[in-house]
Every structure is written in C-alpha cells, then in structure tokens.
Amino acid sequence: MWDKIVECVPNISEGRNRETIEAVVGAVKAVPEVRVLDVESDPDHNRSVITFAGTPRGVKEAVLALFREAIPRIDLRVHRGEHPRMGAVDVVPFVPVRGVTMDDCIALSREVGREIWERFRVPVYLYAHSATRPEREDLAAIRKGEFEGFPEKIKDPSWAPDFGEPVVHPTAGVVAVGAREFLIAYNVYLGTDDVRIAKAIAKAVRGSSGGLRYVKALGFEIKERGLVQVSMNLTDYKKTPIPRVLELIRREAARYGVAVVETEIVGLVPQAALDQVVEYYLQLRGFNEGMVFERRLRAALEG
C-alpha cells in the first residue's frame, strides 16, 4: 500500500457513449500509481462518476490524462442530460485518505488546476476547501447558469476564474477543482408510505434548515417497496458521524410512530466512518486500529 493516498472523483458529462467513457477511464487506468475503484454512468443524467485513488503524483497525472481524452471527445454544445453541468469535465474533487492532509489536497488542487488551464485552456474554479472566496465553496453556486449561461457569467468580475482568462472553452466549458472531505451517500428507509414524513425528517436533520451541519437530505417515496426514504449526503463524517445522524432520524421518526426499517450506504465508505459506528454503539473505550487483527497483521507485514 502507498504511504500517501488521495481519492479523486471526477464527474464527466458523458453517460451514454461507451467508447468515450472507456477511453477516458482507460487513460486513468494507464497511470501506474493509480487504481480505478468505481465507474458509475447514468444515461439519464448523461454523466459518469469515476472514482480512483493513488499517490498525489499519480492522481495529478491521471487527472491530466483524463482531460486529454475527455476534451476532444465531449462537446457540451450538443450535450443533453438531466444533471446540471458546466464542463465536459464538470468537477474534480481531491479527498485526503491516508498520509495527506486537507492542506496537501488544497495545494494539489491548485497545482492541477493551473495545469488544466495551461494545457487545455479550460478556465478553472477552485471550490470546496480550495475556494478563494466563500461563495465558491458551494459547487452548485459556481455551476448556476450551467454551460449555456457561462459565457455571460464569466464576464462578471466576481466570477472571474481562479486560473485562466474569462473566456469559456467553446466545447468543454469550465471546470471546478477542489479539495473536500470524503462524501458518504447514506439512505435511511422508514416503515411508512407517507412521503411527508420522510420530507419532514429530511428537513429536520439537514444542515441548511437547522439540522446537523454536514448533512444534505431529501425525502423520497420508494413506491415499489411501499416505504419512504431519507436520502442523504454526509459531507464531513468526521464532524457529523453516521451514528449521530441515524439516531437523530430514529428519534424524529418515533414522533410519527414510524421505525427505521433498514439503511444503506451507496458507493464507498471509509473504514474510519465504520470505526466511528463501532465506537459509538459499543461505547468502546480506547479503540484503536492496532486492536483489529487484520490491521495489526498488515502493519506487521508492511513494517
């Protein structure tokens, strides 16, 4: 295992053309110090999410290789899909995983952002922890207006790109690059078919309406199962851990006489977020990695 590991989750505006997706993913796979962990393509959104991890150097090389393949192949002038987008490569987040700090990832995002502009002439916005102004922390605020609105938006001095001239790339638009925490997609299913309860609970727990700071939540009906779902993104599990979110939902649901039926994690979850769950529910004293047989053995094998 590498000493320093960064996760990178670029979103590209192509979810239908297999040849394009394979070319872009193939460019990432060809980088030695990187491993592709997941590729999710959504034809309705016409968007693919590529999850990979590697050394800082490998990740940088892989992002530039991804741009090299994506820019000539994806033309936003003819792109249609449900998901909002402003770039052929829409967003490139860097996530510190092991042996690297958030500051390291911010530095990496600036380095990669500068090269994206210099090599591909795509204007770059630094977002999330890399943002240079508070209003650029939120990706949705940057993306507002989308590809079609950006030739106008980019002329506004307050929306000048962080790297590059204020001229949108004709086919590839602009891109957001930044460092962020690991994002966990977590859904809680409730034993009722009344979607108003899911919506009320989502509102109660999400940060934007007074709930937990790093929770984004929506309520949905899951018709085929006769259940409802509180669908969440946990944007900083270190500060707003899974068990605290779930227990708050259990309490809120109890107000309506409703129980949690099951929960699901969509995509990947870091081991540390599961360790939090163990510590919380077991009220565990002095938990550390060295107590876990496999991790102790791995440390013994590696050191």
Add this chain to the structure above:
Amino acid sequence: MWDKIVECVPNISEGRNRETIEAVVGAVKAVPEVRVLDVESDPDHNRSVITFAGTPRGVKEAVLALFREAIPRIDLRVHRGEHPRMGAVDVVPFVPVRGVTMDDCIALSREVGREIWERFRVPVYLYAHSATRPEREDLAAIRKGEFEGFPEKIKDPSWAPDFGEPVVHPTAGVVAVGAREFLIAYNVYLGTDDVRIAKAIAKAVRGSSGGLRYVKALGFEIKERGLVQVSMNLTDYKKTPIPRVLELIRREAARYGVAVVETEIVGLVPQAALDQVVEYYLQLRGFNEGMVFERRLRAALEG
C-alpha cells in the same frame, strides 16, 4: 498479504524469566511466513500468551520451533503460578482467519500434534473442534489435575493421549492442541458499585447457566473506578455476535436501573466481528467488504 492465514495463540508456562520468553518468541519470529502480533506475560500467572499469524506451513514450522526452545528451558517440576497448567507449552490453538476453513485447522492441529509427540515426546490431547471425544472439547476438563496429577490421570484409558504413549514428559508434561474459533475478550462496565448486579448479569448471559451459547462470563468489582464489570470471553462471535451480547446486558442492567458506562475489547478482534456491529446497529442492507474504501483499494492493488 498471504492467501491463507491461520492465527496461533500458544500459552507457555513461563511469565517471569525474560530470557526464556525471548528465546521462545525469537524462535517464532525467525520463521519467514509468520508474524508475531502480541506477547502478554503475566508474572503472577507465570504464563505467557504468544499471538502470531502466518501461512499454514509457517504456523506449523513456528509451533515446532517454539517447542524446540521451550521444552529444554521450562521445567514444570519447579513451576509455580496462579494459572492452572499441565504442560511447559500448555495449549496450542489454531484459528482459521482467511482462506482456510475450520476443517483445515483441524487437519493442521492433527499434523502438528503428531510431530510434537514424535520430535519432543510430549503426549498430545486434541481439544476444541479437534477433539476426538466430546469430553475433550473443553480445555479445562483436559487440564483438570494439572501437571502434578497427570502421571495418574494419563493411565486412565479414557484419558489416553491422542498422540503418544500414556507417559507424561518428565519436565514438560502434556499439551492440548486444537482448532477453535477466534476468541474475543470483551468487558462491559456498569454504573454501579454493587458487584452482585455484575454477577447476576454474568449468570444471565453466559451459556453454561442458560444464557447465550458462546459466552463465558464472570462479574467483578472494579474498586478503583467505583464500577463493576461483566468480563467475558466470546468463543464464537459468528454465532453469538458482540451486539447481541451487549444488547442483552443492556436489557438486564435496566432491570436494576443500571446503565452501561463503557465497554472494552482486550487484545485483538477480527474485522468481521466489527463489521457485524456496523450491520447490526445501522440495520445495514447489503453490506459487503467492497463498500469499504480501503478494502476496495487493497483488492485493486493486490489483484
């Protein structure tokens, strides 16, 4: 990481003489396909517990190396200590960890047991899952009478050793060798100083008095903290998982108006036992190893 991993936790009857302990541990460490994970020496018990892991071949080699160093150095005729014992090497358990079944470990214990007799002339009792008779499953039943009583006990045909002649080794006694599940030492602290409550709960949850099948439990007073403790060995966490044990204790404690203050795992715990905790408390649907970022990455790096 090796494809096949067996854990081995030999107990030797020496917890004071550092030179002897280091010689015995050093013999294990010298085996390439093995890693020593933990050594716990208790001077009062005059006993050391050595935890190591390796390939089946490495583990076999390491046990024989351990005997080679231990037998000439440990003389049970002059051994005094609080812990009951019948051999210089008292017990050698093999635990399947990865890529090996319980049957593989039973076969390994028989192979190693035969060699222990042939090379060192120490009679061998197969115990736990390797036992050849039901009354030999329990280590305490085999050990009853200890070193001092064994010259008489071994003449009883029903206590004839599984390997070797019915004659105790003059200085090294006899040894129990067998395959068992991973043993988890788990303690629950209760917010009371009334040790009767800990004892009553221990009795309620342990298998021998009607509780959960694979729980051994005792109640203790922890004077310096003004608390009491239910101290447990979980002998098969796959069938009696940690969360079920803890929840039963929480319910029993509530009968006395007492709460769980904290819990602790002593020594090592397998990752799968912690995964059970996560699945249980999150009511998690479709949990699998591939969802955990680090494990997915490791799998990608290894294969």
